[in-house]
Amino acid sequence: MKLFSFKGGIKPDPNKTQSTVLPIAQAPLTSRYIVPLHQSVGGTPRPTVQVGERVLKGQRIGEADGWISAAVHAPTSGTVVEIGPHIIPHPSGLATDCVVIEADGRDAWIERTPFDLDQAEPDAVRDYLRDMGIVGLGGAVFPSHVKLSVPRGKQVEQLIINGAECEPFITCDDRLMREQATEVVQGSLLFGRLLNAGKVLIGIEDNKPEAIAALKEAQQQLEAPLEIVTVPTIYPTGGAKELIRVLTGKEVPGSRRSTDFGVQVFNVATVQSAWRAITYGEPLISRIVTISGAVGEARNWSVPIGMPINVLVKLAQPRTDMDGVIMGGPMMGFRIPATAAPVIKATNSLIVHAPGLFPPKPAELPCIRCGSCAQACPQELQPFELYWWSRSAKFEKLENYKLFDCIECGCCDFVCPSHIPLVNYFRFAKSEILAEQREQQIADAARERHEFRQERAEREKREKAERLAKANAARKAEGKDLSAAALSPSPKTAPANDPDAAPDISSHPDQASTPISMDNHPVLDATAKQAAILAATERARLKREKHAGKSRDTTH
Amino acid sequence: MTGYLFILIGAVLVNNVVLVRILGLCPFMGVSRKLTTAYGMGAATTFVLTMGTGASYIIDHYLLMPFGLEYLRTISFIVTIAALVQLTELVIQKTSPMLHQVLGIYLPLITTNCAVLGVPLINVSQNNDFIASLVFGAGSSIGFSLALILFAGIRERVEAADVPQHFRGVAIAMVTAGLMSLAFMGFAGLDRY
């Protein structure tokens, strides 16, 4: 098969052999699991359990909120002891709502029923995967069922299963492909079928010969109609856009989706977990995590989601001088703010950090516009220009230089002779731009609502005036009859536009501007309302006085 | 024909109205903070200056010269140009709101631009004919726009740079303008060949 290539990229020291020697081990049961509700891109799932409730392993504890969202499940059986904010592994160090489960040690499964693929509608499969919490396990945690729905009129020509795993230190996909090759192949076929894909390709970097051999063997056994493609080892081949480029030669711009070009990409672990969900009815409650760095025993663990990171790291015998944990790889990962945070669906690797593991980054020097970053950039951007405008916070310029095409792979950081943390500048600029867009949206919505309200107030005023005129006209006609009867025609009777002439309507002066109350309570009496307000004010005053008196008493 | 070409190149590069003749410095320094405004100002000036040079040629030749009133050139030119600018603004505002948005506040600003008065005066002193006047006016204004846009591009970058505290703002802009002027001096060598 003809391979293509992308521009740039780097070849960092892979550091993968340390953790590929030992097979995947099952992490032992611990006492407490902290499961964040918000683990995927999109809406935050709503909790479906209450504090004190007993849950079984695999029971749904948070249901998806909206289409772009995925459910979360209990990693073991036990009791829900808390639903509240806990620190999650996120660079912000902020806490979000988590379900804390006290394990009962029995690890008892909920009843699992396989999904009957032949009987089901295509939409039902997607809903099922959403409820099973299947998300992209490569690190982006995008809900998989969303990626499985192809826009109308589009055809997926190539389905790419991403087993490249280009980032140093990370070996979880490598070990998974070696040990669960059959499941990976079957999962790939399953997704090929769901997407009705013309061709299924599994792309693997050539530094994983064992994984390639295992997959080829599994393919032969299953006689699977897919292709296993060996790609050269260049960081970041594992990036979705780069792998698409290498395997198909197609270039996907940042503003478009890959399905527009007839390609879709999934990680190997994602297809394997989806296959398990459909075949065995197992939701996504554990994942494989590489633990390496300053540890005595670097290897991969199968870890229940929600296991505290400090408990997990202890299993790997960390060096005594460890001073932190990096989630992800050395290129794109980040230092987690607190090791009490749990393992989440995005945790593919934990690197235990100790002094001397990575050389300290020298101080930032001025940019000399040497262009090394532009040569290394796999997205063919000009990082030195992006840096120039990010640093000076001139965000409107960044649009021209396609900041949002940046995948934050860190190649530019790696090659920069001035040691500038370029990606951090881009992250800063991106989050500022996104925040500004959010604010603009809010402001636009507020303007619209305000204008609508003013328009409505005007309309009501007009309608009121019309009603008034009508009432007056009616009264005039009546008055004429009366006056005719009483034989006392007065030339001064009620001019049509005199507001006093219609006391039955104008006695509710405040109702014209209380549209909601007027709609619901057309006969609300203004005096009764006034009395209610007065009574309430009196109550509030008494309460305040009482409170003030009490606090005076306590101080005495 | 080549004569017109020489007038054009001479006006754009060799005798650049801003960087060599040092005319029209107020808009050059004032509206060169952003590239987009520089485009607007350049377009507005090109339009007005070409028209103004033509109009002032007609005034000079058919009104002032026959009566021997050359001493009224300055005042009559400025009145003509001011009226022309106002008229243009009114028409543009009505017919093309888009262009008015772009040119915006720059049109009235041009009235008091010394380049706009200077170029017609230089033009009549050179005894150009009507077509040559238009070419000279257009060339000078293109030269003005070129200098302005280049300068705005540089200033936008300089704004983001680590300029020493005491050089920030107008000081570094002046230094930049000086260096640009030196660079344009190099075009003086063009007339040797």
Add this chain to the structure above:
Amino acid sequence: MDGILYAIAIMALGGVVLGALLGYASTRFKVEGDPLVDKIDSILPQTQCGQCGFPGCRPYAEAIAKDEADINQCPPGGDENIHKLAELLGKEYKPLSEEHGIEKPKQVAIIDEKVCIGCTLCIQACPVDAIIGAAKQMHTIAEDLCTGCELCIPPCPVECIHMVTVVDTPDTWKWQKPGTASRVIPIIPVMATIQSEHA
């Protein structure tokens, strides 16, 4: 003598002709509306809080366009907005005027639903229809829609509305700008070095 008369005649003629032309054009090409107001309005934060002294953001934008109000009267917009307005209007930047208020972090109003008596007064005050409720029914505020204008607080007879600061979530959290290395060349007094050498 003739020369002067000619000069006067020509200048007068020129003045009359050009004046007439401009006068005609100004009536013939008259345009209504001011696109500047829309531009200013799009910068303002649309809280509709009235802290600027005008009844809403658009009236304030109109006042700025007519040069009847200064650009530094909008506390919710803060410093960033003043910079943007200064750039748009080609004016000098000024710090926020203190008499109109101080810049606060974004807030939303919360109704204490136990205390609310359902008087609908806050509904009338809300400029963006963010309060939901009916007469004698408990009210609540749609937090997504609340602009934090505080206009609902004074009318409440039972003081059941409070402002709470909006806290960051991992989704809205912003990355810090990396610290730029200071490039200050240390200045060592000459005398000090000479003395230390001698010592």
